[in-house]
Amino acid sequence: MFMNADTRLQAARAEMAATYDLAPSAAAMRDTTAIYARVARVIPAADWMIHAPYVRAINALKGIKDATILAHNYMTPEIFHGVADVAGDSLQLAIEATKVPQQVIIQCGVHFMAETSKILNPSKTVLIPDSRAGCSLAASITADDIATLRAQYPGAPVVSYVNTTAAVKAASDICCTSSNAVQIVDAMDGDTVIMTPDGYLARNVAKQTKKRIVWWEGACIVHERFTPEEIRAYREADPTIAIIAHPECPPNVVAEADFTGSTAAMINWVRKNKPAKVVMVTECSMSDNVAAELPEVEFVRPCNICPHMKRITLENILWALHSGTEEVTVAEHLIAPARAAVEKMIALSAKG
Ligand code: 13P
Numbered sequence: 001m002f003m004n005a006d007t008r009l010q011a012a013r014a015e016m017a018a019t020y021d022l023a024p025s026a027a028a029m030r031d032t033t034a035i036y037a038r039v040a041r042v043i044p045a046a047d048w049m050i051h052a053p054y055v056r057a058i059n060a061l062k063g064i065k066d067a068t069i070l071a072h073n074y075m076t077p078e079i080f081h082g083v084a085d086v087a088g089d090s091l092q093l094a095i096e097a098t099k100v101p102q103q104v105i106i107q108c109g110v111h112f113m114a115e116t117s118k119i120l121n122p123s124k125t126v127l128i129p130d131s132r133a134g135c136s137l138a139a140s141i142t143a144d145d146i147a148t149l150r151a152q153y154p155g156a157p158v159v160s161y162v163n164t165t166a167a168v169k170a171a172s173d174i175c176c177t178s179s180n181a182v183q184i185v186d187a188m189d190g191d192t193v194i195m196t197p198d199g200y201l202a203r204n205v206a207k208q209t210k211k212r213i214v215w216w217e218g219a220c221i222v223h224e225r226f227t228p229e230e231i232r233a234y235r236e237a238d239p240t241i242a243i244i245a246h247p248e249c250p251p252n253v254v255a256e257a258d259f260t261g262s263t264a265a266m267i268n269w270v271r272k273n274k275p276a277k278v279v280m281v282t283e284c285s286m287s288d289n290v291a292a293e294l295p296e297v298e299f300v301r302p303c304n305i306c307p308h309m310k311r312i313t314l315e316n317i318l319w320a321l322h323s324g325t326e327e328v329t330v331a332e333h334l335i336a337p338a339r340a341a342v343e344k345m346i347a348l349s350a351k352g
């Protein structure tokens with residue numbers, strides 16, 4: 001029988017309610033006391049009442065299903081602190097995906113991240129709680145576009161951000177992430193390097209390398225919204241504030257920052273430096289995740305949300321574990337070349 005998305009959601013909810021104890025309760029609060037202690041600064045108790053039964057059910061089900069949860073730093077705190085087995089930036093998640101012993105990987109992040117896990121683990125089951133979780137960067141370029149760029153710049157190596165589809169990775173020479181882009185570009189042969197699909201990341205890298213960089217004009221819908229005027233206003237309001245930015249931001253925003261790095265590098269910078277006040281110029285949830293553990297740091301929070309990342313919820317994580325959906329597949333012919341591009345990146349990154 002055909003079921004539309006609404007009917008499927010209702011059916012999934014009914015099945016979960018019949019199987020797990022998902023009503024807010026004192027028992028669920030008690031069973032998750034230790035976890036709540038980690039997020040109490042950023043999640044009110046009334047909200048945790050709703051989350052607690054899901055957190056409890058998910059953590060109990062992981063072992064039964066031989067599953068592990070890999071979560072990006074942009075997940076909301078109840079996911080990041082409540083159910084993730086590994087949390088990290090894109091590079092860390094790709095590396096961890098090659099190490100986890102479990103047969104099932106639940107990717108709490110966007111679709112290209114789940115594809116990367118599948119590419120690195122073709123024999124494992126990779127599930128994404130909502131397969132509509134896309135990415136404006138991944139959507140901005142196709143494998144045909146890579147062929148066009150190669151024709152325009154013959155012989156130039158193609159370095160593609162991991163925020164790309166498996167088909168684009170397969171058409172590229174090597175991948176990079178925000179944490180290793182300069183290192184990867186510097187390691188390429190020749191004077192000219194093609195970087196796709198993030199035009200801002202490419203411009204930011206171009207300032208740190210002797211290579212001539214040519215780029216694709218993709219952009220992250222979260223980071224492209226920040227402006228230098230907005231960042232300067234934070235500094236004017238409090239000259240002692242620390243400003244740290246992600247390299248997907250426009251270069252004139254990065255120029256205003258005290259530090260620029262991947263999401264993991266930004267978190268580590270705050271953990272290490274413990275500024276009295278900080279603004280993390282990136283996706284909104286990350287400040288909540290770090291604020292939960294650092295009461296001594298005041299976070300100024302411009303809230304730019306990634307609508308794709310926010311598609312992942314405790315409810316659909318539980319459903320993914322329960323039902324074994326939605327499974328991420330990668331076409332057989334793409335796996336080997338896409339994997340080569342990702343593995344080359346991991347190997348180069350490891351050289352430091
Ligand atoms: P990193 O976590 O690798 O810095 O990437 C940020 C991002 O936008 C992922 O979608």
Ligand code: SF4
Nearest residue numbers: 135136220221222306
């Ligand atoms: Fe893509 Fe930007 Fe969302 Fe990351 S934050 S998934 S780069 S749209």
